[in-house]
Structure formats: C-alpha cells, structure tokens
Amino acid sequence: MNPRRQMLISAALMGAAGALQLPGLLRDVQRPAADFPWFSLIGAALILGAAIGTLLHALWPVRGGRPVRDWRASLPFHLLPTLALLLGGGLLIDRWQVQNSDQLTRTAFDRAVRDVELRPVPCPRAGAQCVGANVDAPLLAELLQSAVTAAGGRVEVGTFSQTRQGDRVMGEARVTLRAGLRQVPFTLRYDGPVIVGRAEPLPDAALPLAQATLERADD
C-alpha cells in the first residue's frame, strides 16, 4: 500500500484518539482542584502532537514523491507540534487558573479541612470562609496547619501564634494556598476555648465552637 495513504490513516486514527482525550482534559481543567492537570495535558499533547506530526510528514512536499519512513526524518514533524501544544496548553490553563484562583483555593481548602474533621460554619464576613469544630483552640491550630500543608499550601515559619486571653486562645497565621502553579497569600484567624489548664469550670451545655476564618491577604 502507498505509505502516504498509510500515514494519513494513522494520523486520522491518532487524531480520533486525541479527540477522545480532549473531554477528559477539559474536565480536569474545569474541575475545581488546586493542582495543575499535568498528566492530562501531557497525554493530550503527546497524542495530538503525534497525529499532527504524522499528518504534516505525510503531506509535506518532498521531491522524491513518497515520504521517508525513518524516525530521523519524521522527528521534527512530531517534536514541533507536541512542544507547541504543551507550551500553548500550559499557558492557556495557567491563565484560566489565575482567573479562577478564588474558587480553586476555596475548594482545595474545603477538601483539606474536611479531611481533618473541621466543618464549614456560617461566616459573619462576606468573602471569607469559616470552619469550626468542637475542639480546643491549640488543637484547632494544629489541625489547620496540617490541612494547609495537605492542600499544597505553605505556612510561614512560626506563624501559628497563640495568644491567651482568660480562657480563650486566639491567633493568626499567614499562609499561602496553591492555585494551579501559583501560591496565593491568605490570612487565617482562629479562636477557641481552652480546655486543658482552664481556670473557670466548663459549662454544662456544649462548649462554643472553636472557629477559624480564612481571608484573602493583600499581596
């Protein structure tokens, strides 16, 4: 069979396979997770790059009439579209994630916080995110720290300060949360009751919740 025809058939098949990968990539991009969809992007770029490369190699005008089926001859045809797809796709996804960083960080924090059994509570301030749990304030700080680390964020060294006022502890921490490839700064304020080493007796009813507020810090 004519090698050009074979290559066109290969390109069509690989193009179909790449088209099947695209919905997954789009879903990964729109999924409100804070991580960059490296795996789907690389997979889609490889298969679409191979399809476009084969197509280019088959249709590129050569003087001999039929394309040479050797990897050295076809490498640039495959390499250039693959790299272009990788770079262009990465830049586009990064721009999209910067625009939607609020939603991304919010979901990532939500998920990490739910993993350590803190639950969302109604927030007095608009635009902030509040979580609470029936624990004491030092434990709340520890849980928040592990949640921020698990969400791919960073904690500035020694920032989970705790100020004691009577039988309450309050504190503030400057953290960054990940949105795609960027780190977005946030301020985390928390306060809660003290249970160990407390002076006043504990109430018979349930203790007030230990609460934390996550707010976007100005950078």
Place this chain on the structure above:
Amino acid sequence: MTERTASHIQPDGPQFRPRPGPMRLTLLLQALFLLGMLTGLAVLMVSSPLSRLSDRVIEVFPWWFLLQALSFGAYAHAYWGAFGTLGKAAAPMQLWRHPELRTLPALPPLPLWRAALLYAVPVALVGGMFAWGSRDLGVQVARYTTNGQWTSAARLGFTRVSCRDFPAGSVQPDSLCLVAWQDFPQGRSFADTVRAWVQDERLTFTDAGQPIEAPALNLPFRQAGGVTGGQWTVPLRRVTEDDVQPFTVTAVSRRDPVPASGAAPAPELASWLRGQVFHSVLIVTPGASSPGVTAP
C-alpha cells in the same frame, strides 16, 4: 489475493523477521495476558467487585503489571533496531497471515546489556508506578483511623483536645487525646463507656450485612487515690476493613470515687488530672506501649 500472497517478499516490504527467541516469549506472555483477562472477566461475572475475593484480586495486580512490563520488554527485544523505520521487520500479524515471511533473515542479536536494559526499563516503570501508588499511605491511614476513633469517642461524650499540655511521657506526637467533663450518655460509668468505645473500635465492617463484633476484651480497671483507670494494649481496627493494629489505650477518671484496690493507675497522669476542670481522660497512641506510664 493469491498474487499478493505470492509476491509478498518484495523490495518495498519487510526485510527482516523479528528475533525468534524474544518473539516466542512475547507470544507466550501475551497468551498469558489474554488468559488472565478472560479469568478476570469470569470472576467479575460471578462475583461482586466488593466481595471477599477483592483482596486476592488486588494481590494479583503487581504480578499482572509485571507480566505486561515483561511483555513490552520482550516485544522491544524482538524488534529493537527496526522500530525507527516502519515496515523494516515483519509485524506479528504479517507473519501470521503470510508464512513465507518467516524465511526472511532474523534481525541481528543484541548485546546482552542492551537486551537486559530493554526488559529492565518497563519493569522499573511498573515498580515506580507501584511505589508512587503506595506513597504516604501510612500517613493517610493513620489520619483516617484517628478521625474514626475521634468520631466514635465524640458520640460517647468525649471532646478532642490538643495533646500539647498533657504531662510529658504520657503522650506521643501521634496520640489522640480526649477529655470528658459531662455525664456520659445513658448514665454509663466511665469504665463502661471506655469498654463500649473499645468494642466500637473492634467492629469489623464487611460488604455483607451488619458489622461483626469482636469478642469482648477483659479490660481491668484499678482504683486508687481517688481515680479509676488503667492502661492496656488492645488491637483496634484500622481504616482498611479487616486490618487491626495494636494501640495503647490509657483511661483515667476521677468521676466515680471508689475504694482503693491495688496500685494507682498512671500516677503522674492521675495527679495532673486532679488539677484540671474535666474529670476523665482517654489517650490513644498507636503502637504497643508508650514509655513513662506503667502498664497494668
């Protein structure tokens, strides 16, 4: 058709046949692969994926992927040197359809180190995949186990607190510290509540019906100096269904003062507890025992 079959050895067609040894190995491994796939389908037809068989199926996974890696390696060994130019060596399908291609000269043998590399790279990739899949799992399992223990203790009237201000030696960095200051639900005593919690954590969950209760453990509580309590090493459930792990459980309460019997349980913790506003402590530490507290 006959014309095409007869003239299949032509200058435009394949010039070589694959190396015979690795080619036979490839066919053998792919036959095994096919058999495994058919067996898997049969298993899926007769049983639910959540059945007791699932553990065995998961044990087979590394071997399954090893088989595929070796199959890739054998295929690469059979065809290495002819990949760059498409159609240079006859493909397995061509060899099957046109037996006269089997008389072509075989590809030249590879040096041993290169052949070994061709098998080692896919096997290393599969190994890396499994290593990546099992990374950090210990941390996650420990966290979910702790969360489960916390939830069931919270149902019984305990509140989780930070272990930071507990007396050194009675807690470890990965301990779970729970306190209680109200009456326990259903008017239970402290000892009964702790026993109920331990039995809760010894339930085994299966996909079939109710959770299975473990036989009750004999947890002796000792009373002395106005406190009651004890420390035991008990096997408790981990998050994975059937797995248990020893945990050190320390329980001390000054809620129900009773006459003394024997030595004081965890004297350091007991004297510390007298200065606190809550009446009961429950400390759960993974591992057989923690230093600093005397075992009963």
